[in-house]
Amino acid sequence: MATPLNRTVSESALLGGSLPLGLLRPYLLGENDGDGIGPGLMAELKLLARQPSLLVACNYGGTLTPVDGQTTETLPLDSAAVALRALAALPNTHAAVISGRSLRDLAAVSRLPAEIHLVGSHGHEFDMAFAYTIPQATEGVLQLAGNALVERLTARLGVAQAERLVTEHRLAFERKPAAFAVHRREADPGAAEVATAVAREVAAAYGLSFIEDGTVVDLCALPPAKGAALDKLRAQLGVSAALFAGDAASDEGALGTLRGPDLGLHVGPRATTARHQLRDPDAFARLLAVLFELRRAWLFGEEAVALERHSMLGDGSSTALVTPDGTICWLTHPLPDSGSLFAHVLGGDPAGHFSAGPVAASRLLGQRYVDNTMIVETRWADVAVTDYLEPSPEGITQLVRVLSGSGTARIVFAPRPDYAGAPCAIEPRGDVLHVVGTSEPIVLHAPGVRFAIESDGRHASATGQVDLSQGPVVLTLRCGDPEVHEPDPAAEPERREDVARAARAWVQRLEIPAVKPSLVVRSALTLRHLVHEPTGAVLAAPTTSLPEGIGGTRNWDYRYCWLRDASLTVLTLVELGSTEEADGFLAWLGRILASAPGPEWLHPLYSVTGAPLSTEASIEHLPGYAGSRPVRIGNAADHQVQLDVFGPVAQLIDALSERTGELPDAHWRILVQMAAAVAARWHEPDHGIWEARRAPRHHVYTKTMCWVTLDRALRVARRHERRPDDGWEPLAAVVRSEVLAEGWDDGARAFTVAYDSPDLDAAVLHVGLTGLINPLDPRFLATVAAVERELRVGPTVFRYTYDDGLPGLEGGFHLCTAWLIEAFLAVGRVDDAEDLFARLAALMGPTGLLPEEYDPATETHLGNHPQAYSHLGFIRCARLLDEAHRGAS
Template sequence: MATPLNQSVADSSLLTRSLPVGLLREFVRSEATDDGLTPQLLAELRVLARVPGLLVACNYGGTLCDAEGISTETLPLGNAAIALRALAALPNTHAAVVSGRSLRDLAAVSRLPAEVHLVGSHGAETDMGFAHGLSLATESLLQRVNTELAEAVGFQQGIWLERKPVAVAVHTRPATPEVAAEVTEIARDIARTHGLFFIVDGSVLDLSVTEPAKAEALESLRSRLGVSAAMFAGDAYSDELAIATLRGPDMGIRVGPGETAAAHRLGDPESFARVLAILFELRRAWLFGEDAVGLERHSMIGNGSSTALVTPDAKICWMSHPLPDSGSLFAHILGGDAAGHFSVEPVKASQVLGQRYVDSTMIVETRWADVTVTDYLEPAPEGITSLVRVLSGTGAARIVFAPRPDYANAPFSMEARGDELHIVGTADPIILFAPGVTFSVSSDGRHSTAVASVNLQDGPVVLTLRCGDTEPVAADPAEETDRRAAVAHHARKWVQELDLPGVKPSLVRRSALVLRSLVHEPTGAVLAAPTTSLPEGIGGTRNWDYRYCWLRDGSMTVNALVDLGSVSEARGFLDWLGRILSNAPGPEWLHPLYSVTGAPLSTEAIIESLPGYAGSRPVRIGNAADHQVQLDVFGPIAELIHSVSEQEGTLDAAHWDLLVQMAAAVLARWHEADHGIWEARMAPRHHVYTKVMCWVTLDRALRTAARHGRQPEPAWESTAAIIRDEVLREGWDESARSYTVAYNSPDLDAAVLHIGLSGLLDVGDPRFLATVAAVERELRVGPTVFRYRYDDGLPGLEGGFHICTTWLIEAYIAVGRTEDAWDLFDQLVNLFGPTGLLPEEYDPGTETHLGNHPQAYSHLGFIRCARLLDGLQKDSMQKDQLQKDLLQKN
C-alpha cells in the first residue's frame, strides 16, 4: 500500500480548521483602534508569514494580557489566546510564551494548550522539575530574602510577596505610586546586599539568583525547533534582551511605553492580539492556499518556445523566461500575489462570463459583461518572450502588473518611461509596452508593482510584454490585429492538415495543439509539462519539475502527432536526440531526461520562499530522476522511428542510424535492473515494463529493417526472443494472477498492460486477459486508474494517472471489451477542464485534479484512445454496410 499523507501536515490542517478562526477574521476586520498597526508593520507581517519555519514568542503580562498581578485577575485576552493557539497549530509554525512568572503559575494562569511552548522565570525555567534541582544553599538564600522582604515591605498596603523557583517577587500593582517607589528602592537594596539580580518587569520586582535569560531562551527555542525566523514581543526590560537578538527577517515588537530596540511599537495587548490574528490569517493563507483555482481550470498559451498559464479570471499566473526551465517571472500559481502575476479585471466588479480558446488556436479569450481580455504569445526570436494582452469592451478595466523574477527572489525596480514600463536590475531587459496607459508604480523595497485603470470605450488597449528584447513595439492597435491574425492563421493551417478522428474531434484538436505547444521549436525538444511542483497530492511532497524533455515522454508526444499526420515535430525531436547522442559516451548511457538545450540537469533544489500550490511543499527546481537508470526509454524512440518511416514511406539514413544505436543500447544493457518508468526513488529492480520496451526496441528495429530493405544486426532477433521468453516467465506472479511491476514481486503496475499492447504477448492469451482484469480490479477507481498501490519509498498519496486510464481503455479495446472502453473513455472526457485541458492526475475521492498542467502524457493518451475508438466505429459501420449490401443482393 502507498504510504499515508504526511501526517503532521494533515493533522495541523485539521486542528487549525477546528479552531474558531472565524472569530479571528471578525476581530481583524473590526473597527477597533489599530494603535501602532502601521503600513510598514503590515508589510513586514506579510513577509514574516511566508518564511519556511516561524516562531512567534512573547511575554505574558503586559503583552499577551493586560498586566501582571494576582493569577485570577490576569487571564489572557480571548482573541490573543485563540490566535496564539491557532498559530501553533499551523504546519512549520511554533508559538511560545517566555514570562517572568514561575512555569507552574504561567501554565495555570495562561491556560494555553500543549502546542504553545511555555518558559518561566525570565527564561530560566523550561520544565516543572527545574525547581527540584536547586541547591539547599539557594533555597536557604531565597528563604532569608523572603523573610527580610516580608519584614521590610510586607506590611505596606497593596504589596504582596511571591516565592518563585529562582526568585522572590514583590508585586506592587495594587499599591499607590508613592508606596511602589519606596518599596522598589528597599527591594533593590536587599537584592544588592545578597548578590541577587534585580529585575523590574512591569509592576513586579524579582530578586533572582539567575540573571534574565529570555535571550538565551529564545535562542534555545530557535535552535531546537529549527525555525528560519522569529517574532518576539514584550513590554519589559528582560524582553528587550530577547529583542536584541533578533536579526534578518525577524520582527521585534514593543507593547506599551519605554525604550526599545524593536522596530515596531503597539499601544496595548489588544493591538498585539490583532497583530497575532493578522499574522495567523496571512500565514494560513500562505500555507494552505485556500483560494487555489482548480488546476484543470487553467488555460495555457504557447508559441513553440514559451508558455504561460492563465486563470479563469485572466490572471497570468505562471510564465518563465527565457527557457522553459528558467526562473519564473510570474509564479502566482505557486505562491499567490507575492510570487508575481499580471492581472486584468473590470473596475466594476462582475462575474466572469466565460473563457475559451479562439477556434483552432492557442489564443485565449476571457469575457466579462463589459470587458474582454485576449491573451496570446506571439512568435519571437530565440531567447525572447513576447506576451500580448488585448483589452476591449465598453467598460473600464484595472491592470495590475506585478512581475517577480526568479521565483520572486530577485529584487528589482520599475520605471515608467512614457508608454513603457521598464524592469530595472534584471539580467535580461523586461519591458511592458502600454500605449495610452498611465501606471502608478509602488515598491515594497524589493519589488515593484504597477497599477492602472483604462476606459475601453476609447478603444482597445494593447499590452505587450517583451522579455529579452528592447526593440519598440508598434503602438497602432490595427497592427496588433494583423499580428494576431497571423498567429491564428499559422495555427489553423497546421490543424487543417491533421487527420482528426471522428470521435471527439474538438477535444483531439485541442489536445494536438497542446502537444504542439509543448514542442520547443528552437531545439526540437518536447516538454513533459510547462510547470513545476503542481502536486500529485494536495499538501503532500510529491511535487516535481516537469519542464524538461524526457526521452520517453517526448517520443510518445511527437508520435501522437505523427498518428494525426504531422511529422515535422517528430523530425525536430529526432534531430535533437541525434545531437544528444553525438555528445554521449554511447547510446546505452543516455539520461532519462535533458533540458531543452540538451544539457544535463542541475541538482534538484527547493525554493523555500514559495508555499506551493494549495500549500503543497516543497516547490522543486530540477529533477533528480536525471541521475536514474531508465532502460525503457529506447523502446518509445524505436516506436517513433518505426511510425515516421511508415507514415512517410521512406527511412532517413539518420533515423536508421538512431534506430541502430537504440538497438545497440538494448543489447548492451537490457539484462540490468533499473529504476523503471515511474522513477520510484528505490533500489533498481528488473521492471517488467522496462524489459517489454527493450523487446519493443528490437522488434520495431526488425520490422523497420524489413519494410525498408535494411540489414538488421544478427543478434537483434535472437536477443528479442530471449527477452520475450524471460518476461513471460519471470514477470508473471501466480499469487497476483497477473504480470506485475518487477520480477519476484506481487505488486501490480498499470504499465504492465504494455505486455499485450506492445505485441509481446497475444492479447487473446489468458495471461493478458487476467492482467487486464487484475489492473481493473486493483488499480481502477471510477473514472481513473492508479499507477500502483505499493510503497514506492516516498511519503504521501497521489491521484490516478490519466495516461494509465488511457492504457486500460486501449486494453479494453484490445481484448474486445468495447462497451467498457467506451464507458471509461466517456468518463475521461468528463474530466477535461472547461477549455479542454487535462493535468496529470485525478483524485476520485476528493474529485480533485492533480499534477503538472497541462500534461503531455494525458493528452497523447487521449488522442490514441480517440483514434482507436474511431477505428472501431468505422469498422462497425463497414460491417453494417456489408450486411446491408448482402441483404439487398438477396
C-alpha cells in the same frame, strides 16, 4: 469579553476558515484608534508570514494578558490565546511564551495547550525538573533574602501596616524555583514604592539580580535569560525567523537577539529598543490574528484556482498560463526551465502576475480558445481580454493582450523575476514600462494607459485603468529584445490573424478521428506547443511543482525533455499526420547521442538545450500551489537509471518510417543505437517508468520496453531492407521469455511491477498492448481484470498502490486511464472502453485541458498542467475508438 474580531479569530482557527476582510481592514490599514497595523509593520508581517519556518514568542503578563499577578484574572485574552494556538497549529509554525513566572504557575494560570512551548523563570525553566537543579546554597540565599525583605518591610512600614498589606493581599510574596518575588499590583503607590526600594536593597545585599516587570519584582539567583531562551528555542525547532513581543525590561534581552527577517514588538508605553510598539495586549492579540491569517494564506493558498481551469498560451518556444479571470499566472523567459517572471500559480500575488479585467464588479461570462488556435478569449459583460503569444525571433518572448469592450478595465502589471527572488523596479518612459534590474530587457508597451507605480522596497507593481469605449487597447509584453520596438496597435488584428491562420493550417493537415474531434484538436494543439521548436525538444509539461497531492511533497519540475514522454508525444502527432515534430525531436536526440559516451548511458531527461540538469533545489520563499511545498527547480530523476526509454524511441521511428515510407540514415543510426543500448544493459535493474526514489528493481515494464526496442528495430529493418544485427532476434526472444516467466505472479494472478513482487502496476498493461503477448492470452486478460479491480476508482486509474519510498499520496493518473481503455479495446470490451473514455473526457477542463492526475475522492485535478501524457493518451483512445466504430460498421 470577546469582541466580534475575537470570535472571528476563534472560528477561523477552529474551523479552518479565513478572517473576513471587513473585520480585519481597520487593523490592516492602521485605522483603529491609533493602535492599528501601519504600512511599515504590515510589510514586515507579510515578509515574516512567508518564512519557511516561523517561531512566534512573547512574554506573558502585560503582553498576552493586561494584568500581572497570581490570580485567575491573569488568564490571557481569549483572542490572544486562540490566535496563538491557531498559529501553533499551522505547518512549520511554532509558538512559545517566555515568562518571569515559574513554569508551574505559568502552565496552571495560562491554560495554554501543549503545542505552545512554555518557558518560565525569565528564560531558565524549560521543564519542571529545573526546580530540582537549584544548588542548596542558592536555596539558602533565597530563603535568607526572603526573610530579610519581610523584616525590612516591617521595619519601614510598621508592623500593623505591613500585616494589613499582606492579609488583604495588596502585597504578596512568592517563592519561585530560582527567585523570590513581590507582587505589588493592588498595593497603594506609597507602599509599592517602599516595597520596591527594599527589594532593590536586599537584592544588592545578597548578590541577587533585581528584575522589575510590571507590578512584579523578582530577586533572582540567576540573571534574566530570555534572549538565551529564544535562541535555544530557535535552535531546537530549526526555525528560519522569529517574532518576539514583550512589555518588560527583561524582554529587551530577547529583542536584542533578533536579526534578519525577525520582528520585535513592544507592548505598552515604556521605552524600548523594538522597532514597533503596540498600545496594549488587545492590539497584540489583533496583530496575532492578522499574522495567522497572512501565514495561513501563504501556507495554503488563497482560493487556489482549480488546475484544469487554467488555459495555456504557446508560440512554439514559450508558454504561459492564464486563469479563468484573465490573470497571467505563469510565464518563464527565455527558456522553459528559466526563472519565472510571473509565478502567481505557485505563490499568489507576491509571486508575480499580469492581470486585466473590469474595474466594476462584473460577472465572468466565460473563457475559450478561438477555434483551432492557441488564442484565449476571456469575457465579462462589458470587457473582453484576448491573449496570445506571438512567434518572435529566438530568445524573445512576446505576449499580446488586447482589451476591448464598452467598460473600464483595470490592469495590474506585477513582474517578479526569478521566482520572485530577484528585486526589480518599473520605470515609465512614455507609453512603455521598463522593468529595471533584470538580466534580460523586459518592456510593456501600453499606448494610451497611464500607470501608477508602487514599490514594497523590493518589487514594483504598475496599476492602470483605461476606458475601452474609446477603442481597444493593445498591451505587448516583450522580453529579451535589447531594442525597444514600438509595435503598431493598428496592425494588431492582422498580426493576430497571422497567428490564427498558422495554427488552423496545421490543424487542417491532421487526420482527426470522429470521436470527440474538438477535444482531440485541442489536445493536439497542446502537444504541438509543448514542442520547443528552436531545439526540437519536447516538454513533459510547461510547469513545475503543481502537486500530485494538495499539501503534499510530490511536487516535481516537468519543464524538461524526457526521452520517453517526448517520443510518445511526437509519435501521437505522427499518428495524426504531422511528422515535422518527430523529425525535429529525432534531430535533437541525434545531437544528444553524438556527445554521449554511449547510447546506453543516456540520461532519462535533459533540458531543452540538451544539457544535463543541475541539482534539484527548492525555492523556499514560495508557498506552492494551495500551500503544497516544496517548490522544486530541477529534477533528481536525471540521475536515475531508466532502461525503458529506448523502447518509445524505437516505436517512434517505426511509426514515422511507416507513415512516410522513408527511413533516413540518421533515424536508422538512432534505432541501431537504441538496440545496442538494450543489448548492453537490459539485464540490469533500474528505477522504472515512475521514477520511484528507492533501490533499482527488475521492472516488468522496463523489460517489456527492451523487447519493444529490438522488435521494432527488426520490423523497421524488414520494412526498409536494412541489415539488422545478428544478435537482435535471439536477444528479443530471450527478453520476451524472461518477462513471461519472471513477470507473472501466481499469487496476484497478474503481471506485476517487478520480478519477485506481488504488487500491481498499470504500466504492465504494455505486456499486451505492445504485442509481447497476445491480448487474448488468459494471463493478459487476468492482468487487465486485476488492474481494473485494484487500481481503478471511478473515472481514473492509479499507477500503483505500493510504497514507493515517498511520503504522501497522489491521484489517479490520466495516462493509466488511457492504457486501461486501450486494454479494454484490445480484449474486446468495447462497451467498457466507451464508458471509461466518456468519463475521462468529462474530466477535461472548460477549455479542454488536462493536468496529470485526478483524485476521485475529492474530485480534484492534480499535477503539472497541461500534461503531455494526459493529452497523448486521450488522443490515442479517441483514434482507437474511432477505428473500432469503423470496424464495427
